[in-house]
Amino acid sequence: MSIRPRGRQFFNNPGPTNIPDKVLRAIDRPVLDFLSEEFLEIHRACFQGLKRVLKTEQQLFMYASSGHGAWEASTANVFAAGDKVLMIESGYFSESWTMMCRKFGLEVEVMESDWRHGVDPAAIEQRLRSDTAHEIKGVLVVHNETATGLSHPVKDVRKAMDAARHPALLLADTISSLACFDFRMDEWGVDVAVGGSQKGLMLPTGMSLTGVSEKAMAISAKGGGAPRHYWDWREMKARDPQRFIGTTPVHHFFGLQASLALLEEEGLDAVFARHARLARATRAAVRHWGGLNDTSDPTNGTKPAQGERGPNLTAAINGPELYCRDPARYSDSVTAVLAPEGHNVDKFRKVALERFNLSLGGGLGPLGGRVFRIGHMGDLNEPMLLGALATTELAMKVSGMPHRPGGAEAAVESLAKD
Amino acid sequence: MSIRPRGRQFFNNPGPTNIPDKVLRAIDRPVLDFLSEEFLEIHRACFQGLKRVLKTEQQLFMYASSGHGAWEASTANVFAAGDKVLMIESGYFSESWTMMCRKFGLEVEVMESDWRHGVDPAAIEQRLRSDTAHEIKGVLVVHNETATGLSHPVKDVRKAMDAARHPALLLADTISSLACFDFRMDEWGVDVAVGGSQKGLMLPTGMSLTGVSEKAMAISAKGGGAPRHYWDWREMKARDPQRFIGTTPVHHFFGLQASLALLEEEGLDAVFARHARLARATRAAVRHWGGLNDTSDPTNGTKPAQGERGPNLTAAINGPELYCRDPARYSDSVTAVLAPEGHNVDKFRKVALERFNLSLGGGLGPLGGRVFRIGHMGDLNEPMLLGALATTELAMKVSGMPHRPGGAEAAVESLAKD
Amino acid sequence: MSIRPRGRQFFNNPGPTNIPDKVLRAIDRPVLDFLSEEFLEIHRACFQGLKRVLKTEQQLFMYASSGHGAWEASTANVFAAGDKVLMIESGYFSESWTMMCRKFGLEVEVMESDWRHGVDPAAIEQRLRSDTAHEIKGVLVVHNETATGLSHPVKDVRKAMDAARHPALLLADTISSLACFDFRMDEWGVDVAVGGSQKGLMLPTGMSLTGVSEKAMAISAKGGGAPRHYWDWREMKARDPQRFIGTTPVHHFFGLQASLALLEEEGLDAVFARHARLARATRAAVRHWGGLNDTSDPTNGTKPAQGERGPNLTAAINGPELYCRDPARYSDSVTAVLAPEGHNVDKFRKVALERFNLSLGGGLGPLGGRVFRIGHMGDLNEPMLLGALATTELAMKVSGMPHRPGGAEAAVESLAKD
């Protein structure tokens, strides 16, 4: 980079996220023997604390890996090659998970959707009812699709499964929802919850986790699933208290201990309320940039048109607009913004980054170039968000992206009322 | 504090200032023997780099002390009890410096001023011309009055002294101007330049410095000045290369080495341009909050009314206004804002800090309660400033401070043009 | 721990190892977008630097995982269920690797050995010559067996394979040898070299790597190997320049950049010489504790007795002795010490840790209780090692472990001559 902008970088990628200073400092310490009592105390506290975040009293396994590793763990322990699973389509990440499953020989049936609306639980129920032979072994859903800023209601997926009296396992990817907004593993009947360190847990990338129900654990324990070792729950459980295959990544635990302390000091409900408040302010800014307000938003609450499916890049207005069209499914951790037709977001993002030191997410897969994403999860407060939004507007102005000025003020107004 | 707000604190006090991560990390290292060659390399590089910042090739002394210590050093080495000096009144800090001088028995003649306009160099010239006996041994000026956001033109003070052919020493307090905006010790004929670590040098409080002309050095070397040891230039010079009385504060040097590297990487001119740009944006926001714009500002360019002197708290408008009334003297490192009559800034500042984690400066001395200050010096960029300004507006809204909404947008607009 | 000892912990576990302050500080920085040019510069530099450490110009893949993950990657890309491989037995870690292979359905033939001597390359050559059908697809060898302090000559294994004109792949686990002592991937014809972050690379646990020959890469690229995704070289190579499945662990790269800089500043040859020097001093201390010296060591250069195999815990003397009996195979990164008969090392290690803050490794698997291990790899110098050795002696004295006093002096003497 020829011009390196000054000051602190505003990091509003939708994950990895800002790591609080206290967490960075906690990681910045000499190593400990992972078998020492001094470390095992930290280890125990982290397992217990993380279970409270997942809201589970069942099994928890962590891995030295990114979230994709936890995806492999989630399926390798319970599904064997040839098993059939139902993937709820949400966008880039449900597609990636699908691809991963297929590489291990699973038969993945994708329940397709318009990415701007997602799947209707009623359709899930209907599909499961039709599976009278119970060939479907698992229902896989991305709780929060990081690529689109749309959240699927995991609780309603469970209701649909129960209504269909279907015995499949429910797997939920909570990577970008956990510790950002409400997730309740046990209450919602989730069998495998997949999480990562680098989002709401505010840690560096490199540790991931799965909450595991006793039902799922039993499959793994009986030798079900696919060949595995690094991800093997049986093996990990046998290695209590350490529960890791290979050397335990103690530095991630040092960080996790600190981030759990921050979450508990604030309180999970307050954490969720803060995310919701900041997310509303973000959407207020985006609507304002698009010349809209809450009541005038033409995309608000629309149903997907007949035949619409997959990425849908038709812009409704000549300004930035919310990619997600269903207010009930707006994500509280990330907002994806669709640029007006004919406008590429890459130049704008480059200006934001290289001139103003604001890092925004780009569009993934088919959304590349047309969508940018504002992450608002983890270690974030009002001035951090307002600085990001005002600078987003500054970068739009400088780079010629059409917009109605005043988005930062709209966010201020939203926050003042909130 | 019952509610501890989350996320990063926005620190917009006008000093101490934000310390860049690279500087904090540079300080975060084991100690070194201050007599070791490894440390002396760092020491030499810091002295050389700091001289480039001061724009001097004369003497430089540093102290383990805050800026007030450097004030003592600046006078103790060159003035003895009974000596007369002329203090250019600027506000709280010129008053503090005056008090300090008097405690050491100096006779301080204060050249009084309206704090919102400062002193006219012509008046200085006139006073010096009248001092035909050259009883005045020194002219003392605070380059940037941190309490009011007004900068006195040191260069013009020198011109006035030269025009009056007066041999007094020129002492300038550059604590909140150095490395923020233009200062040229040698070119401007400054005999003693006083600086501190915690402003434009972006370091923790605790190290201070004086640039010293050969003329001033000669006085100290000949045994002039007051009794002294800790601040004694003679003694310090004799202790080359270490130049400290007592143990050298190596950790401040670790930080200084890193902050000088940042300043040099960006380039001093770019650093100054950045401060100017951010300062203009800040003033644009304040004017907007007050219902004004650049051309409509009634305070712009006014001369002090007959008899106005000292702190002048008469608000011209029913909204926030710039405390400094002379555009030629606006500070690029701090903006003091006068609240409308009848409005106390303390509640507003408390809301900003405790609810939104934004730390703003209060009014000092007689400005207490009526003035708040936005620091915009040191490690700052557009999103940091915009976050602070937008949150200032949010706190005004929440706390009931009258203002015209849209200040953050005005700052965005200013930055987009700049 | 009821009594928490003061001061810095001496960490002489044989991995993870001491992390230099510069590396910890490099990791202690805010996150970067892993797709940003600023990060990709770091990424490129790390890949290039690590290839220089591996001494390869072929392929390199890194993983967010511990070393066990890299083991899975090393076999999953080139071997399918049912493939036969030959494992050179060295101890606990060759056994673990064997178990892992078997879980993926590989047929593992173990070339057995006395763990205190290891396998003779001539025996490998003989076995490969007898495999005329070339059923053996790979030869797997742990370069440095961390559990026993014995290093197998990888170069000679390659020679044996070549002499037998056998086309099997050569896989070497370099986890505790890389950047500690000589390893040359390309020159020695290694097809897959497995490494981890937490040993000679002086990083936190959580990143691992495989150097991959073009021959091995071709197998993966053609779809050979086992089902895989997270470890899939095909997929990773297709994702140039990022080369990671899922989010890149940028903080490990921040650290790696710093540790590579340290290695290059010192020079790999100097790094190896330092390890060799410190290892010799360690062995001198151990021999002295056992009442021996270099020439009197009865275990020195002995051949395994007829029928000896596996862990061999028969102590030759009534004092601590080197577990490894072949001087040509002494490890320069870890020394395993066998306690005299009837003495358990656990009490002694507990005293060392809890009273004197010295962390030593215990015996793994069948060596538990009878062997302790002194790690001397990575960020270590003379006073660090001497502090560890003198404190080891202090802990022996306090805990009643028989020994001849003077081991620390023997180490001093060794270092003075070296």
Place this chain on the structure above:
Amino acid sequence: MSIRPRGRQFFNNPGPTNIPDKVLRAIDRPVLDFLSEEFLEIHRACFQGLKRVLKTEQQLFMYASSGHGAWEASTANVFAAGDKVLMIESGYFSESWTMMCRKFGLEVEVMESDWRHGVDPAAIEQRLRSDTAHEIKGVLVVHNETATGLSHPVKDVRKAMDAARHPALLLADTISSLACFDFRMDEWGVDVAVGGSQKGLMLPTGMSLTGVSEKAMAISAKGGGAPRHYWDWREMKARDPQRFIGTTPVHHFFGLQASLALLEEEGLDAVFARHARLARATRAAVRHWGGLNDTSDPTNGTKPAQGERGPNLTAAINGPELYCRDPARYSDSVTAVLAPEGHNVDKFRKVALERFNLSLGGGLGPLGGRVFRIGHMGDLNEPMLLGALATTELAMKVSGMPHRPGGAEAAVESLAKD
């Protein structure tokens, strides 16, 4: 330095000292407004904690300065030019304090001594009795002379003053004793206790302190003493709760909070016992190097010969020997070692530093070249000390300094019994 040694530097200078990681990390955080409640909580806790370390319930003032600044504060507040004080000679630092006093016009009468034995309290009593006019306003004593490793009994100085019914103030420099070994300000009747941050408090250089008795405070409050501002107790007390002239050095407080926590967690008595234990081990090593043991040490308990005074560099044996000759006055924080006649310590110290990364203190003033000093204060434990002592021996061997090998073992033995 052409060869930069690897690994952690062993820092055994007798101050500044090792800073624990927890303290460095505590300092490594963003700035706080020094007037904010969040900071004032830390400030209060530090003042209270430090008073417990000083064992005083009277006044405490801290300064942004090194210890020499606190010296100035200690005299400027209570003595005016022309006042007479009695300085107990101990070595380099009593001489420096004397020079400082004289620069401020005090009349300093030095009670001379042989530096290897110090002053007899009986002589102090006698001198004070003879001062019937009470012309002596203060008795000044360096509790622990860092240059020689000799500690004067402050308690006995007070007894001598009381026995003489003399009203002078008692000032004690505790810079290198505080938090290392017993000091009790109130119980021992010390009027001004001078301390610094960089020794037993384990902080970076740059903060200093004075404990002040109500008697001394009254003098300052009534306007006694010399002209002063930066050090002025009156002014500082008036600025409660902040108690600083100028900006408070918040980062030193962040560190102090952490170091006080460490001291309190261990317990001051345990801290003192640890220092005593490590000091005994150090002296055992030195005696061994000199061919002596506790009973054979010819210097042990000798009285100064007639006429011996000042630095006394006559070596008694042909090996390293303890500089301090009075066992009752051995310092528990630093050991000064006299090299045999004809041997310069500088080459040896250079080898220790540049080849083995061990930093030892040199001889100050007239002891230069003939004495080296081993600091053993602050953040130190057994392996740290043993590493330093064994490496000292290694450097002696390599550099040709005569010594009997085995000092490290003697230290091990001492520690095992202790």
